[in-house]
Amino acid sequence: MxxxxxxxxxxxxxxxxxxxxxxxxTFWIGVLIILPQLxxxxxxxxxxxxxxxxxxxxxxxxxxxxxxxxxxxxxYNYVDLKVFMRTIIAAICVTIFNLLLCYPxxxxxxxxxxxxxxxxFAMLLIIPYWINEILRAxxxxxxxxxxxxxxxxxxxxxxxxxxxxxxxxxxALYAGLGYAYILLMVFPMYNVIESLDGNxxxxxxxxxxxxxxxxxxxVVPYAKPGISSGCTMVFMLSAGALAAPQILGGPSSLWFTxxxxxxxxxxxxxxxxxxxxxxxxxxxxxxxxxxxKLFKVNMGDIGK
Amino acid sequence: xxxxxxxxxxxVYLGIFFAYLLGPLVIMAITAFNSNGFPSVSPWECFTxxxxxxxxxxxxxxxxxxxxxxxxxxxVIMSVTMGLSGALILTQVWPKLRATYYxxxxxxxxxxxxxxxxxxxxFWQRVNNWLGLGPDSILADGLFxxxxxxxxxxxxxxxxxxxxxxxxYDLTLNEAALDLGASHTQAFTKILLPFMMPAIATSAVxxxxxxxxxxxxxxxxxxxxxxxxxxxxxxxxxxxxxxISALAFIIIVGTVFGALTNEALxxxxxxxxxxSGDTVAxxxxxxxxxxxxxxxxxxxxxxxxxxAVGLSVVNSMSHNPAQCIAQVQxxxxxxxxxxxxxxxxxxxxxxxxxxxxxxxxxxxxxxTVEEETTTAPASSGNSTGAFGNVFAPTxxxxxxxxxxxATEEAPASPFGSVFDPGNLETEGASDNN
Numbered sequence: 001m002x003x004x005x006x007x008x009x010x011x012x013x014x015x016x017x018x019x020x021x022x023x024x025x026t027f028w029i030g031v032l033i034i035l036p037q038l039x040x041x042x043x044x045x046x047x048x049x050x051x052x053x054x055x056x057x058x059x060x061x062x063x064x065x066x067x068x069x070x071x072x073x074x075x076y077n078y079v080d081l082k083v084f085m086r087t088i089i090a091a092i093c094v095t096i097f098n099l100l101l102c103y104p105x106x107x108x109x110x111x112x113x114x115x116x117x118x119x120x121f122a123m124l125l126i127i128p129y130w131i132n133e134i135l136r137a138x139x140x141x142x143x144x145x146x147x148x149x150x151x152x153x154x155x156x157x158x159x160x161x162x163x164x165x166x167x168x169x170x171x172a173l174y175a176g177l178g179y180a181y182i183l184l185m186v187f188p189m190y191n192v193i194e195s196l197d198g199n200x201x202x203x204x205x206x207x208x209x210x211x212x213x214x215x216x217x218x219v220v221p222y223a224k225p226g227i228s229s230g231c232t233m234v235f236m237l238s239a240g241a242l243a244a245p246q247i248l249g250g251p252s253s254l255w256f257t258x259x260x261x262x263x264x265x266x267x268x269x270x271x272x273x274x275x276x277x278x279x280x281x282x283x284x285x286x287x288x289x290x291x292x293k294l295f296k297v298n299m300g301d302i303g304k
Numbered sequence: 305x306x307x308x309x310x311x312x313x314x315x316v317y318l319g320i321f322f323a324y325l326l327g328p329l330v331i332m333a334i335t336a337f338n339s340n341g342f343p344s345v346s347p348w349e350c351f352t353x354x355x356x357x358x359x360x361x362x363x364x365x366x367x368x369x370x371x372x373x374x375x376x377x378x379x380v381i382m383s384v385t386m387g388l389s390g391a392l393i394l395t396q397v398w399p400k401l402r403a404t405y406y407x408x409x410x411x412x413x414x415x416x417x418x419x420x421x422x423x424x425x426x427f428w429q430r431v432n433n434w435l436g437l438g439p440d441s442i443l444a445d446g447l448f449x450x451x452x453x454x455x456x457x458x459x460x461x462x463x464x465x466x467x468x469x470x471x472x473y474d475l476t477l478n479e480a481a482l483d484l485g486a487s488h489t490q491a492f493t494k495i496l497l498p499f500m501m502p503a504i505a506t507s508a509v510x511x512x513x514x515x516x517x518x519x520x521x522x523x524x525x526x527x528x529x530x531x532x533x534x535x536x537x538x539x540x541x542x543x544x545x546x547x548i549s550a551l552a553f554i555i556i557v558g559t560v561f562g563a564l565t566n567e568a569l570x571x572x573x574x575x576x577x578x579x580s581g582d583t584v585a586x587x588x589x590x591x592x593x594x595x596x597x598x599x600x601x602x603x604x605x606x607x608x609x610x611x612a613v614g615l616s617v618v619n620s621m622s623h624n625p626a627q628c629i630a631q632v633q634x635x636x637x638x639x640x641x642x643x644x645x646x647x648x649x650x651x652x653x654x655x656x657x658x659x660x661x662x663x664x665x666x667x668x669x670x671x672t673v674e675e676e677t678t679t680a681p682a683s684s685g686n687s688t689g690a691f692g693n694v695f696a697p698t699x700x701x702x703x704x705x706x707x708x709x710a711t712e713e714a715p716a717s718p719f720g721s722v723f724d725p726g727n728l729e730t731e732g733a734s735d736n737n
Contacts, residue, residue: 014488240416
């Protein structure tokens with residue numbers, strides 16, 4: 001059977017081109033995607049030796065996440081587990097916030113706005129996306145700082161008496177995470193809603209449906225692939241974000257990726273970092289798959 | 305009524321949405337021109353271009369830009385090649401395998417960048433060891449690892465763009481070429497590639513931009529070659545300066561420029577297509593914009609942007625904010641002096657209040673009052689006495705004397721150097737970091 005496919009493939013592409021395609025794809029899928037992940041998994045299961053040699057197999061690195069270092073006073077590794085839970089929950093909250101914020105604009109662009117207006121809005125949406133992630137976080141840091149814009153306005157209006165520390169309270173962090181991935185939520189939804197036949201909406205309106213029911217019964221079910229695609233991307237990216245927590249996070253709060261970063265760069269224990277990275281990856285995938293199952297969407301819809 | 309309400313709320317929502325999206329960027333851009341050392345808008349001091357010249361003298365930033373360009377070019381070449389192969393195979397792969405294949409090549413987009421960076425470093429280090437190469441071999445090189453790590457997921461983006469175009473390709477064209485005697489390679493380079501060219505260009509631009517702004521993967525792989533994003537992150541994490549705002553301003557203007565150019569060209573093509581349909585051009589006697597401007601607002605905006613940038617560059621040659629900065633500095637010093645005075649006065653009042661409270665307490669048990677009153681004059685000029693020197697006659701003479709005295713003793717006061725005005729600044733800065 002496999003030969004049949006290869007035979008067809010070569011007949012279709014010729015020898016030179018067919019071989020080139022296969023070699024390039026083997027390199028991408030094999031050497032860049034699959035082998036590094038397996039290598040990381042293998043690494044996380046081994047004892048770390050600072051000399052760079054390969055250690056024996058052990059579950060110590062995973063045990064560390066749950067029970068902490070050997071001989072620690074607490075029964076469980078509360079610090080890391082708390083950070084892990086906070087990362088996952090906060091990422092889910094950011095995703096929901098983005099969904100609520102972006103659905104109206106996606107609908108507006110997809111169905112209401114036409115011609116010139118649509119182009120201007122699309123351009124206004126795209127421009128911020130091409131500004132560096134670091135610079136966007138920096139912009140929020142300027143605004144949320146103790147002498148920043150928001151504090152100045154709030155004090156000027158008499159709402160606050162003295163500057164509120166938005167960074168310590170993690171307000172800046174959540175605003176920054178939501179800010180960073182707005183576009184990835186808008187575009188998948190926009191692409192789907194745009195292809196919805198406007199006559200369906202009009203028919204529903206003629207039949208007397210109020211506006212919220214039109215959305216609930218027609219637009220949202222139709223846009224489900226786009227919604228799930230956007231939510232998946234925003235969730236995965238905010239759970240795996242590193243720049244925003246490093247720049248906007250308060251002194252006490254740590255994102256799970258920051259712990260991984262510390263194991264790699266400051267702690268110098270790569271096996272431990274690899275184990276944490278595996279935990280992050282696997283739990284994110286499980287959560288996404290669970291939500292997809294819950295809302296009955298297919299993996300194939302992602303990225304459309 | 306209901307309709308009006310809906311319409312108003314839509315516009316309010318749009319206003320909030322775009323304020324959230326664009327407001328931070330606008331404010332950041334403005335801070336690039338404020339002479340205040342901490343990037344801010346509200347205490348506006350002087351309009352200055354100084355942060356731009358500081359930016360262009362920063363070796364690390366310039367070096368970062370160089371590394372970013374090298375990495376970007378490498379990533380574009382690798383990911384467009386892999387993305388094109390991926391797209392071609394996707395259209396040919398068995399329908400049964402297609403879903404699995406699609407999942408595998410799309411997965412890198414969803415895998416956290418941190419995980420991609422770690423797996424790349426770990427894997428290639430192992431390959432390096434396995435081949436018996438030293439730590440300075442090409443496989444352990446920062447540039448190589450960064451290009452490889454970024455291409456892993458950027459190729460998926462490219463593939464998505466390319467597949468969209470490939471689906472509109474008419475396969476019979478290929479068959480026709482083969483029937484006419486072209487080899488497979490010829491059919492590919494002469495027919496398919498030219499057809500794919502617009503999508504290849506788009507995906508190359510996307511790949512370059514994605515590579516340029518990548519942080520999560522690069523932060524594990526960069527080795528000795530920090531890219532611009534890495535340098536920026538280091539700077540932003542350990543102390544922020546308006547020079548970064550200046551860089552952001554340049555990037556924002558560049559992005560707006562690119563977007564407007566793209567839009568203007570697209571619009572022009574459309575207008576030309578529409579015009580070729582009209583055989584008779586409308587003739588009216590009034591003023592008319594040149595043909596490339598009419599009905600093309602993007603072009604007009606583009607020209608205005610270029611003019612504005614040109615004017616400000618010319619202006620920056622002659623603009624000299626030195627006088628203004630000097631003035632602001634004297635003002636600031638004056639203000640600091642005032643603040644210090646106010647602080648000291650508050651301190652004195654607080655002491656007086658404390659002393660009065662103590663005196664009242666003492667008055668309750670009469671004996672001690674007399675003792676205190678007898679000791680107080682002896683210790684005048686010294687704040688150890690219960691009454692301090694608040695009641696000392698010299699204090700009433702002139703505020704200046706009292707201040708001078710207070711200034712001297714302020715650092716030794718129980719409040720430490722909290723009221724030292726110089727402290728406020730550094731404290732504020734460190735809080736913000």
